[in-house]
Amino acid sequence: MSDKTEQTSDTAQASGQTQGTAKSAGGSEIPAGYETAAHVKGPLFSIRDRENLRWFWTRYLRHRVKWLLLILMMILVQGFVYQQFLAMTESGLRVIFESGAVRDLVIVCIIVFGLFALRGLMSFLVPIVAIRVSNAAVHDMRSDMIDHLMALDLAYFERTRSGQILQRLVGQTQSIGGFVGVQLANAVRDAVTVLIVSGYLIWKNPILFGTAVVVLPFIIWVMNYVSDRVKETQGQVEHAMAEYMNGIEETVNGMRTVKIASQEHMEAGRLKAGTRHLREISARLQVTQALVMPTIDLSSAFVYVLVIGGGGYMVLSPDFDVDGAGIITFLLGMVMVFDPARLLAQFFGQLQSQLVVLDRIRSIYDEVPSIQDVPGAVDEFDVAGDIVLSDVRFSYSADQPLFRGLDMTFEGGKMSAIVGATGSGKTTILSLLSRLYDVQGGKISIAGQSICDLKVRSLRESFSVVAQDIVIFNNSIWENIRYVKPEASDEEVWRAAEAAEIADLIRARGGATVGPKGAQLSGGQKQRIAIARAFLRDAPILLLDEATSALDQATEERIKSALDRLTKGRTTIVVAHRLSSIADADRIFVLEAGALIEDGRHAELLAKDGLYARLYQAQKKGYDGR
Numbered sequence: 001m002s003d004k005t006e007q008t009s010d011t012a013q014a015s016g017q018t019q020g021t022a023k024s025a026g027g028s029e030i031p032a033g034y035e036t037a038a039h040v041k042g043p044l045f046s047i048r049d050r051e052n053l054r055w056f057w058t059r060y061l062r063h064r065v066k067w068l069l070l071i072l073m074m075i076l077v078q079g080f081v082y083q084q085f086l087a088m089t090e091s092g093l094r095v096i097f098e099s100g101a102v103r104d105l106v107i108v109c110i111i112v113f114g115l116f117a118l119r120g121l122m123s124f125l126v127p128i129v130a131i132r133v134s135n136a137a138v139h140d141m142r143s144d145m146i147d148h149l150m151a152l153d154l155a156y157f158e159r160t161r162s163g164q165i166l167q168r169l170v171g172q173t174q175s176i177g178g179f180v181g182v183q184l185a186n187a188v189r190d191a192v193t194v195l196i197v198s199g200y201l202i203w204k205n206p207i208l209f210g211t212a213v214v215v216l217p218f219i220i221w222v223m224n225y226v227s228d229r230v231k232e233t234q235g236q237v238e239h240a241m242a243e244y245m246n247g248i249e250e251t252v253n254g255m256r257t258v259k260i261a262s263q264e265h266m267e268a269g270r271l272k273a274g275t276r277h278l279r280e281i282s283a284r285l286q287v288t289q290a291l292v293m294p295t296i297d298l299s300s301a302f303v304y305v306l307v308i309g310g311g312g313y314m315v316l317s318p319d320f321d322v323d324g325a326g327i328i329t330f331l332l333g334m335v336m337v338f339d340p341a342r343l344l345a346q347f348f349g350q351l352q353s354q355l356v357v358l359d360r361i362r363s364i365y366d367e368v369p370s371i372q373d374v375p376g377a378v379d380e381f382d383v384a385g386d387i388v389l390s391d392v393r394f395s396y397s398a399d400q401p402l403f404r405g406l407d408m409t410f411e412g413g414k415m416s417a418i419v420g421a422t423g424s425g426k427t428t429i430l431s432l433l434s435r436l437y438d439v440q441g442g443k444i445s446i447a448g449q450s451i452c453d454l455k456v457r458s459l460r461e462s463f464s465v466v467a468q469d470i471v472i473f474n475n476s477i478w479e480n481i482r483y484v485k486p487e488a489s490d491e492e493v494w495r496a497a498e499a500a501e502i503a504d505l506i507r508a509r510g511g512a513t514v515g516p517k518g519a520q521l522s523g524g525q526k527q528r529i530a531i532a533r534a535f536l537r538d539a540p541i542l543l544l545d546e547a548t549s550a551l552d553q554a555t556e557e558r559i560k561s562a563l564d565r566l567t568k569g570r571t572t573i574v575v576a577h578r579l580s581s582i583a584d585a586d587r588i589f590v591l592e593a594g595a596l597i598e599d600g601r602h603a604e605l606l607a608k609d610g611l612y613a614r615l616y617q618a619q620k621k622g623y624d625g626r
């Protein structure tokens with residue numbers, strides 16, 4: 001891992017919190033909106049839940065309404081099958097009790113069989129269509145999230161742990177998709193069954209049905225309780241899952257350090273503790289959700305007793321026009337209501353969990369990119385003009401200002417160098433030039449035009465950057481070079497590779513991949529890939545941040561002469577610790593703790609006998625061994 005990457009993940013760890021979330025008292029992360037929801041008891045759906053559901057509906061389901069209607073139609077058919085089954089059963093029982101003809105009984109049986117065959121067909125078709133719809137919704141949701149992520153500022157990625165992003169993009173979207181495609185579709189089927197069968201039962205015997213409804217307040221009370229608990233626990237599950245994924249990512253990425261420090265045992269322990277924690281809170285979640293089932297079972301037992309007792313009394317009493325067949329059918333109907341009602345109650349617990357997941361997914365949109373094209377941003381600008389920083393103010397965090405009014409001019413077509421102690425802000429200047437971060441005061445302009453008035457894409461396309469933290473993809477060296485200019489011809493790539501002294505390695509390795517993050521390459525080889533990319537990109541402004549620091553002297557000499565050809569006539573800004581490598585720069589800027597303290601040519605700075613001269617003498621002494 002490069003210094004920069006380590007620094008980044010440390011920063012993210014230290015902040016440990018993303019926008020859109022807050023820490024609960026117990027230290028667990030809870031989604032924005034739930035801090036208040038937790039305190040305002042009662043509503044099963046908070047305002048934020050309702051907004052989230054509306055958002056999901058309008059963006060991912062509404063335009064699929066035709067398919068949804070088809071699903072609903074099939075579900076309605078299933079519900080009516082149950083109602084017809086009850087009616088047929090009642091007729092069948094009357095045939096039996098009243099010694100009717102066997103032929104009538106056979107007809108009833110055939111119709112019942114036909115009805116269930118129809119229901120079976122619908123049960124086959126509904127999931128097929130529902131899963132198609134939900135898969136399409138998940139695909140759209142992921143695509144939108146990817147687009148949104150790509151537009152976010154670098155700062156977001158430097159403070160957010162990748163486990164969180166992964167979990168949203170992979171696990172949580174999958175979970176919502178499964179929920180909509182399977183559980184929600186089943187819940188609609190169950191709700192329709194409950195409604196249709198209940199309607200039929202009310203029509204047949206409103207008094208008996210009325211007595212059965214007395215259990216409703218008890219069920220609602222339990223649901224409320226479960227809903228609060230499930231939301232809270234689901235928040236903890238999501239947090240624990242993100243932590244666990246972060247842990248895996250950190251361990252896998254840092255395996256070299258883990259092995260050298262013989263910390264495999266410690267890392268295994270850390271990851272196992274993560275899964276243990278997950279197991280514990282998942283179990284807590286399931287226990288809470290499981291509370292729903294016994295509630296429904298208890299309620300149904302109560303209702304059955306009421307129906308048998310009350311119904312029996314109705315049959316025996318001359319005041320009611322109810323016969324045995326009617327009561328048996330009613331009881332059967334109640335069973336048919338309670339079974340889907342049980343599933344619906346279970347669904348309700350799962351819904352509370354999914355509301356938390358949906359909130360997590362949507363919270364990614366609480367992040368808005370700040371580095372964007374302003375209205376009227378222009379494409380064209382004089383790329384050969386002077387780059388001027390005037391009174392630039394910038395800090396990564398409010399309590400640690402870095403630049404408090406920095407003025408610098410990098411002359412167009414010339415080579416400038418920035419030197420200074422580590423942490424003095426050299427790389428940050430390069431980040432500000434390419435608008436990876438925006439200045440918080442003052443202005444940066446190229447040929448007199450503020451870079452904020454340029455299209456971000458055009459600005460960045462005018463730079464070739466060899467950064468300190470070189471990103472290498474698990475692809476061939478060839479493809480890694482081509483990454484910065486996918487449309488480049490083979491000949492162009494070879495030329496760039498030759499100039500960066502990496503062509504021989506390409507020939508030796510062929511199309512072999514270089515391992516995750518280029519793990520199979522040396523630091524110098526990665527640096528040469530980065531230099532080859534700069535050659536290939538051939539942009540008018542060059543930013544070289546410690547571009548040759550990992551090369552041996554002989555290779556550096558050879559590459560330097562190629563780089564000299566590349567930099568000739570282009571605005572070049574070099575950041576270097578090795579002062580001998582920038583001695584022939586047209587202008588050298590010396591930074592100390594974010595402030596410019598000296599600038600001039602090498603000889604002038606030596607003559608000033610200031611910080612530059614001291615640094616130079618110290619390095620010279622080091623090389624000479626004196």
Ligand SMILES: Nc1ncnc2c1ncn2[C@@H]1O[C@H](COP(=O)(O)OP(=O)(O)OP(=O)(O)O)[C@@H](O)[C@H]1O
Pocket residue numbers: 008011158396397402420421422423424425426427428429468
């Ligand atoms: N992404 C970041 N978030 C927060 N602070 C940062 C970030 N990047 C750099 N810093 C801090 O800003 C300061 C300047 O960093 P910068 O990388 O610009 O220094 P540098 O002069 O290039 O150092 P080096 O020579 O070590 O590369 C340092 O104190 C660093 O810790």
